[in-house]
Amino acid sequence: MEPASPNKSSSSKETFASLRSLDEIRLAYEQLKVEEDQNEKELEAILSRHLGLESDVRDLMEASNSTLTQAEKNAVDTTKTISYTATLADGVSAKVKQLDLAKVRTQKRVH
Numbered sequence: 885m886e887p888a889s890p891n892k893s894s895s896s897k898e899t900f901a902s903l904r905s906l907d908e909i910r911l912a913y914e915q916l917k918v919e920e921d922q923n924e925k926e927l928e929a930i931l932s933r934h935l936g937l938e939s940d941v942r943d944l945m946e947a948s949n950s951t952l953t954q955a956e957k958n959a960v961d962t963t964k965t966i967s968y969t970a971t972l973a974d975g976v977s978a979k980v981k982q983l984d985l986a987k988v989r990t991q992k993r994v995h
Contacts, residue, residue, distance in 0.1 A: 899912070900912065
């Protein structure tokens with residue numbers, strides 16, 4: 885693919901202005917038609933790649949949404965597990981304190 889140059893249009897104007905015979909005009913027309921066909925094919929290829937990229941982006945978004953949803957669910961489950969474990973730990977700690985107090989009372993009575 886050849887990049888468009890700013891001088892191309894001015895040189896084309898000069899070229900068209902210099903055309904004098906019907907054969908020269910026909911030849912220039914055929915060359916323009918070939919260039920137009922090439923440009924059309926390139927444009928179709930670019931549009932095709934664009935559609936492919938658009939589809940890839942959509943697939944990535946769907947996959948990331950699914951992954952984020954799963955990560956959120958895992959985070960909620962982990963939070964519930966941590967909360968439950970903390971509640972159990974508080975209960976165990978309270979029981980240990982009660983046992984320690986009972987132990988101290990029994991030791992005082994024995995001595």
